[in-house]
Amino acid sequence: MHNLRAIFAIILPALLAAIPTAQAAWPDKPIRLVIGSAAGSGPDIISRVMAERLYGVWNQRVVVDPRPGVAGLLSADIVTRSAADGYTWMMLTSQLLVATNAYTNHKVNLARDFASISLIGSVPFVLVVNPQVPAKTVGELIELAKKSSPNLRYGSAGTGASEHLCGVLFNRMTNTSMLHVPYKGVGQAVADTVAREVHMTYGVLTAVQSMVQAGRVRALGVTTRKRAALLPDVPTIAETVPGYENFGWYSIVAPTGTPQEVLAKVNAEVVKAIKDPTMSDQLKGLGIEVAGTSRAELDAFRADQTKRISELVKAAGVSLQ
Secondary structure (H helix, E strand, O other), X not given: OHXXXXXXXXXXXXXXXXXXXXXXXXXXXXXXXXXXXXXXXXXXXXXXXXXXXXXXXXOOOEEEEEOOOHHHHHHXXXXXXXXXXXXXXXXXXXXXXXXXXXXXXXXXOHHHHEEEEEEEEEEEEEEEEOOOOOOOOHHHHHHHHHHOOOOOEEEXXXXXXXXXXXXXXXXXXXXXXXXXXXXXXHHHHHHHHHOOOXXXXXXXXXXXXXXXXXXXXXXXXXXXXXXXXXXXXXXXXXXXXXXXOOEEEEXXXXXXXXXXXHHHHHHHHHHHHHHOHHHHHHHHHOOOEEOOOOHHHHHHHHHHHHHHHHHHHHHHOOOEO
């Protein structure tokens, strides 16, 4: 017994001393950042800019893992089945939030399954029309929509897509009934707006900016409450329709159960990265209004967006399998 006590007296202090060292060592291996979009997409570009910045801080790679499928639900399913050890993150976007409300056959619960890290930023959609459409302002478009027979048609990236919900909200708030035409991606919706197959569409700023500048489509308004820095002469829809707002956004989350000290460390470095002038300028070049929030601020933002989006999806009558 005396010998055992002597051994413990030697070993125990060493073990206790090693605990803080192990905690302080995070991260000691690469981190996986899962995104629900394809390589080359906006979320992919943002994630890679972020990954490069964090590598310079931790000397550990943040490996961007694109897992497109079912509007991002595949990525969420993968991350919910990953260890909550701080080495798996996910980019939670507005489109994934829409998908969890629009699709019925899934088990993902974003509020339950994911802990907030930080909101990266938001990006507006732009309401664009074919130049042959006589309306040159949002007000004129509303008047035209109320008089037109048959109704004006707007394209979107697909049923339940954020662009679709922009149109649903516009119809609700202006008492119009423009017809929705779903496509398989915003590129096709923009192309058919140019080709006059539909009268208009809503596209994320970077998807339509070159078309606007080339005069192939006419921008009537942006969907955020503030004008977009990259299209400063285009008014907000809210300037004509008070209270109108619908936008895309990007955030970083991790599986629920990830250690609090790790979440705090990641938040601190992500916010620092987002607000670094070099990275901030890169994000602004993508049309993003830079945020860089605390974890609590992202919690509140997610709750507000969940309420708003669920109401819009219900109003649109969207129910996908």
